Amino acid sequence: MNNYFSRFFIKLFITYVGFWGIISYAQTNPIKEDGNNSVTAEMLNQIIENNKKYRNEGEVANYIPELSKVNPEYVALSVVTDEGKIINAGDVNQKFTIQSISKIIALMIAVEEQGEQKVFSKVGYYGTDKPFNHYSNLETDKIPLNPMMNAGAILITSMIEGTGEEPFQKILERIKYITKNNTINYNKAVYNSERETGDRNKGIFYLLKNKGLIEESEESLNNYFKQCSIEVTAEDLAKIGFYFAHQCQRFDGDIRYQNTDMARLIQSQMLIAGMYDFSGEYARIVGLPSKSGVGGGIAVSVPGKMGVGVFSPALDEHGNSVVGYKMISDLSQILGLNLF
Numbered sequence: 388m389n390n391y392f393s394r395f396f397i398k399l400f401i402t403y404v405g406f407w408g409i410i411s412y413a414q415t416n417p418i419k420e421d422g423n424n425s426v427t428a429e430m431l432n433q434i435i436e437n438n439k440k441y442r443n444e445g446e447v448a449n450y451i452p453e454l455s456k457v458n459p460e461y462v463a464l465s466v467v468t469d470e471g472k473i474i475n476a477g478d479v480n481q482k483f484t485i486q487s488i489s490k491i492i493a494l495m496i497a498v499e500e501q502g503e504q505k506v507f508s509k510v511g512y513y514g515t516d517k518p519f520n521h522y523s524n525l526e527t528d529k530i531p532l533n534p535m536m537n538a539g540a541i542l543i544t545s546m547i548e549g550t551g552e553e554p555f556q557k558i559l560e561r562i563k564y565i566t567k568n569n570t571i572n573y574n575k576a577v578y579n580s581e582r583e584t585g586d587r588n589k590g591i592f593y594l595l596k597n598k599g600l601i602e603e604s605e606e607s608l609n610n611y612f613k614q615c616s617i618e619v620t621a622e623d624l625a626k627i628g629f630y631f632a633h634q635c636q637r638f639d640g641d642i643r644y645q646n647t648d649m650a651r652l653i654q655s656q657m658l659i660a661g662m663y664d665f666s667g668e669y670a671r672i673v674g675l676p677s678k679s680g681v682g683g684g685i686a687v688s689v690p691g692k693m694g695v696g697v698f699s700p701a702l703d704e705h706g707n708s709v710v711g712y713k714m715i716s717d718l719s720q721i722l723g724l725n726l727f
């Protein structure tokens with residue numbers, strides 16, 4: 388009898404200790420919300436569902452006639468996790484033109500070739516309260532505000548070495564490398580449309596030339612129009628975001644171009660001017676280096692963690708994708724990604 392009771396109490400004791408062991412382990416090791424393991428396709432689909440209605444609040448870019456033909460219904464969200472895993476939702480196979488997101492790739496190549504000091508003797512590190520195609524400050528300032536606005540970006544592309552189409556080819560090749568997507572090319576119809584109607588960019592080009600900041604002929608401006616016309620998907624943008632979030636390491640672990648200083652420079656530019664005059668407010672709400680384009684794409688770098696790519700063509704008054712911005716805000720909030 389005594390023996391039976393002692394065995395019963397020993398078993399009860401072991402069960403009790405085991406139970407509290409599990410509880411206390413769970414308390415000290417909560418499920419990590421670091422934004423990597425927790426991203427699922429269901430989560431991304433839900434974010435799309437919750438936000439796609441906002442496309443009615445924006446309009447597809449129409450100052451480049453060819454862009455106005457894009458279907459405003461498209462919406463895509465892609466994440467490349469810390470381990471380089473790709474998680475997609477929505478119209479991720481739909482191509483669109485990269486537009487201003489190409490400016491970060493061009494900046495990287497110009498700095499690789501010329502060095503940061505020389506490049507930034509001709510363009511500033513300043514933020515902006517002006518739209519992306521603002522130019523009147525060129526009348527009073529010595530140099531364009533930053534490489535993210537058209538004036539700075541047109542100058543940056545003219546600084547990439549090579550004749551004719553070579554600077555553009557370098558940008559295209561680097562985008563193919565980062566995305567490991569050899570099918571990427573530029574859209575000739577959009578390129579022609581930009582070139583034919585790009586009087587404002589031509590004006591900026593000649594102002595820069597007049598100031599002695601550009602020596603090249605107008606042919607060099609075609610490289611800028613071509614880089615803007617490169618076609619990508621939301622997944623390609625997520626891979627670009629990942630690249631700068633990981634010191635220029637490709638999503639598959641290739642470290643051939645690894646460069647911490649470059650990643651810092653590019654991400655800091657994305658943070659201060661990647662969303663143009665909306666960058667300050669965006670930095671508070673989303674808190675992540677991001678670069679938008681008038682094609683409706685946004686590439687986001689979550690430093691040391693992940694890359695995010697979004698696509699939805701309707702734009703707000705700043706030229707940023709309305710639904711894209713809302714989707715990134717939600718993702719940042721759900722996963723606690725805001726850096727600040």
Ligand SMILES: NC(=O)CC[C@H](N)C(=O)O
Pocket residue numbers: 485486487488519520537581588615679680681682706
């Ligand atoms: N914000 C943008 O994406 C602008 C790029 C466009 N190609 C332009 O030069 O006007």
